[in-house]
Amino acid sequence: MSVHAIAEKVAAGGRVGFDEACLLYREAPTHLLGTLADAIRARRHPERIVTYIIDRNVNYTNVCVARCSFCAFYRHVGSPEGYVLSFEEIFQKIDETIEVGGEQLLLQGGHNPDLPLEWYEDLFRAVKARYPRFRLHALSPPEVVHLSRLAKLPVEAVIDRLITAGLDSIPGGGAEILVDRVRKLLNCYNKATADEWIGVMRAAHRAGLRTTATMMYGTVETPEERLEHMFRVRGLQDETGGFTAFIAWSYQPEHTELSGVEATGVEYLRTLATARIVLDNVDNLQSSWVTQGGKVGQLSLAFGANDMGSVMIEENVVRAAGASYCMDEIEIVTNIENAGFAPRRRNMHYDLLGEPIFRERAIPRRFGLAVAKDAGTALMPDELSGYAARSRSAREQRRAPGRPAQPS
Amino acid sequence: MATVLGEVSSQVLAGQPIPAATLETLWSEASDLVALGMVADEARRKRHGSRTTFVRVAEIPLEAVAHVPIPPAAGEVRLVGTPASPGDAVAAVREAVRRAAGIPVTAFTLAALSRMAGGADALRELVTDLTEAGLAAVAEATVDEHDDLRRDVEAVRDAGAAIARFTIRRWPAGSPVPTLQDVRRLQKTSGVVRSFAPLAREIDHARPTTGYDDVKVVALARLALHDVPSIQVDWRLYGPKLAQVALLFGADDVDGVQADDEAPHGPRRAPLEEILRNIRAAALDPVERDGRRAVREA
Numbered sequence: 001m002s003v004h005a006i007a008e009k010v011a012a013g014g015r016v017g018f019d020e021a022c023l024l025y026r027e028a029p030t031h032l033l034g035t036l037a038d039a040i041r042a043r044r045h046p047e048r049i050v051t052y053i054i055d056r057n058v059n060y061t062n063v064c065v066a067r068c069s070f071c072a073f074y075r076h077v078g079s080p081e082g083y084v085l086s087f088e089e090i091f092q093k094i095d096e097t098i099e100v101g102g103e104q105l106l107l108q109g110g111h112n113p114d115l116p117l118e119w120y121e122d123l124f125r126a127v128k129a130r131y132p133r134f135r136l137h138a139l140s141p142p143e144v145v146h147l148s149r150l151a152k153l154p155v156e157a158v159i160d161r162l163i164t165a166g167l168d169s170i171p172g173g174g175a176e177i178l179v180d181r182v183r184k185l186l187n188c189y190n191k192a193t194a195d196e197w198i199g200v201m202r203a204a205h206r207a208g209l210r211t212t213a214t215m216m217y218g219t220v221e222t223p224e225e226r227l228e229h230m231f232r233v234r235g236l237q238d239e240t241g242g243f244t245a246f247i248a249w250s251y252q253p254e255h256t257e258l259s260g261v262e263a264t265g266v267e268y269l270r271t272l273a274t275a276r277i278v279l280d281n282v283d284n285l286q287s288s289w290v291t292q293g294g295k296v297g298q299l300s301l302a303f304g305a306n307d308m309g310s311v312m313i314e315e316n317v318v319r320a321a322g323a324s325y326c327m328d329e330i331e332i333v334t335n336i337e338n339a340g341f342a343p344r345r346r347n348m349h350y351d352l353l354g355e356p357i358f359r360e361r362a363i364p365r366r367f368g369l370a371v372a373k374d375a376g377t378a379l380m381p382d383e384l385s386g387y388a389a390r391s392r393s394a395r396e397q398r399r400a401p402g403r404p405a406q407p408s
Numbered sequence: 409m410a411t412v413l414g415e416v417s418s419q420v421l422a423g424q425p426i427p428a429a430t431l432e433t434l435w436s437e438a439s440d441l442v443a444l445g446m447v448a449d450e451a452r453r454k455r456h457g458s459r460t461t462f463v464r465v466a467e468i469p470l471e472a473v474a475h476v477p478i479p480p481a482a483g484e485v486r487l488v489g490t491p492a493s494p495g496d497a498v499a500a501v502r503e504a505v506r507r508a509a510g511i512p513v514t515a516f517t518l519a520a521l522s523r524m525a526g527g528a529d530a531l532r533e534l535v536t537d538l539t540e541a542g543l544a545a546v547a548e549a550t551v552d553e554h555d556d557l558r559r560d561v562e563a564v565r566d567a568g569a570a571i572a573r574f575t576i577r578r579w580p581a582g583s584p585v586p587t588l589q590d591v592r593r594l595q596k597t598s599g600v601v602r603s604f605a606p607l608a609r610e611i612d613h614a615r616p617t618t619g620y621d622d623v624k625v626v627a628l629a630r631l632a633l634h635d636v637p638s639i640q641v642d643w644r645l646y647g648p649k650l651a652q653v654a655l656l657f658g659a660d661d662v663d664g665v666q667a668d669d670e671a672p673h674g675p676r677r678a679p680l681e682e683i684l685r686n687i688r689a690a691a692l693d694p695v696e697r698d699g700r701r702a703v704r705e706a
């Protein structure tokens with residue numbers, strides 16, 4: 001089939017097969033991909049609404065045994081720079097989030113062997129006791145796999161316990177590229193294979209949770225492997241319908257072991273548009289302005305995206321790898337309206353919550369991102385002494401009277 | 409909107425100017441951004457095909473002309489700053505030309521030279537002196553910085569000199585079409601506009617332009633200025649991502665690529681590799697040029 005014939009099929013609402021998608025992605029002019037993706041976006045969202053969420057991306061620990069080669073965020077077990085957030089610090093972040101109109105934490109972190117399942121349960125319960133309406137979008141599939149190994153429990157049981165404790169939904173992080181050849185090269189095969197990632201999402205959907213799916217591209221994968229990733233997501237979505245959104249973002253090479261270069265802006269727009277074409281069963285596509293910057297982030301809205309993602313209050317992972325874009329609600333809304341769309345706040349389920357909050361009440365403007373740990377605070381909170389540690393360094397530290405503090 | 413774009417496409421293919429009223433319609437319709445880009449891309453391809461030029465620029469502050477190292481990889485040495493007197497300007501150009509060892513030297517804004525000269529005849533004499541000192545071109549004519557742009561541009565033309573690029577400091581509020589029409593008229597009567605850079609040189613950090621604004625103004629410039637050879641974007645000012653996307657919305661030339669080949673993050677992230685990679689990733693063919701617009705051999 002020619003590019004032209006496939007384009008006609010897509011324009012008529014047809015579903016592309018793998019080979020057709022490969023041909024489009026490799027050979028279709030960028031404008032054509034944009035036109036097709038924009039038409040699909042318009043069919044799915046004819047009301048010309050573009051959504052965004054006010055939430056906070058909190059990384060509860062940077063200690064991680066997975067050591068993915070593309071990650072600039074993690075610290076090894078026993079590192080003097082390793083941290084875990086205290087419950088009190090997390091409450092404070094929630095308070096600040098509520099202050100700017102947020103209703104959710106995106107809570108993810110490293111695979112810390114010294115945080116047992118009970119710590120997560122206690123945290124979730126404590127959050128829900130204090131903030132009953134606040135939502136926890138937490139623990140990407142590899143973190144769930146890690147907890148299942150740590151607790152020696154099946155994934156389903158871990159998810160059940162986390163739901164009981166207060167988990168509302170699961171973010172689609174840790175997917176990278178859902179092809180094991182790539183995962184082995186990126187040293188993220190052991191944290192979760194492609195099947196394990198899909199398995200956690202299947203279990204979560206069956207347990208009644210909605211989740212997102214992500215794709216980090218631009219490392220060692222081929223264009224065909226990017227599409228294989230999209231087709232795995234599409235396949236599970238056909239089965240469960242549990243994904244609310246798909247988010248593609250480009251690998252950020254700064255300070256990583258893998259190093260290399262970042263995929264270009266045009267490659268991002270082509271990938272996004274192709275995702276809109278392939279993922280005909282996923283309603284929402286997010287713009288990754290965090291990796292692409294506000295300008296290309298906004299242009300995403302012409303290439304298939306219908307959501308501007310999160311008004312970032314805090315971000316640690318992408319920033320560690322070099323990207324440091326920041327937009328508050330006013331800027332996000334300006335970008336949406338400038339592109340000719342109506343901005344609406346949403347929750348994780350993509351229920352519309354209303355008009356921009358800054359038009360309802362005064363909200364402090366934010367021109368920079370908060371960090372995980374404020375200077376001068378203890379890197380390892382005292383409350384950890386109540387939990388079993390696996391590593392020797394953590395066991396010794398939990399016995400010791402004082403704890404190292406973040407240099408101010 | 410689809411009909412308007414269809415008409416514009418036919419006018420582009422026939423090499424006809426696009427009427428101002430049509431340009432205004434294109435500007436006010438945000439919803440068909442990709443379609444607008446496609447028509448601007450047609451106009452760009454009609455003139456340049458997939459050929460995309462770029463220039464590696466060594467910017468030399470005036471006061472440091474005697475000692476700032478000039479990277480040999482530069483394709484253009486650009487003197488920046490405002491000289492105190494015509495004599496200083498000529499001396500600085502002479503020194504830059506001596507040190508540039510054959511790399512074309514461009515210098516100054518036309519507005520600064522005009523202010524210094526104080527009249528058309530004096531400006532023509534000054535530009536003649538600069539050319540005799542070895543100047544390849546006046547670096548920049550900022551279209552919104554002149555009391556009488558046409559007079560100044562004609563003085564340069566009459567001196568037999570060139571202006572490397574026409575730029576805009578800041579777009580007026582509202583539509584860019586009237587300003588683009590002015591540039592079009594200037595080109596029609598003077599023929600000196602080799603290149604227009606439509607992205608504003610001055611960035612208001614409190615109210616930055618959006619990605620939509622930027623690529624729309626690039627597309628509009630390409631469509632409005634049908635007899636201006638080149639539409640240029642600046643690599644450093646707007647960043648690689650936006651500059652690369654602008655190449656799909658009508659731009660064909662990339663200015664301001666870093667000239668030194670320092671690559672602290674590895675050879676694949678050296679400036680030359682970056683620009684080549686970005687142009688190729690947009691399915692375009694990179695061609696390096698110098699400050700006189702001559703193709704540089706690989």
Ligand code: SF4
Pocket residue numbers: 064065066067068071072073074109110111142188191
């Ligand atoms: S990406 Fe996540 S799992 Fe991998 S090393 Fe970083 S923190 Fe650990």
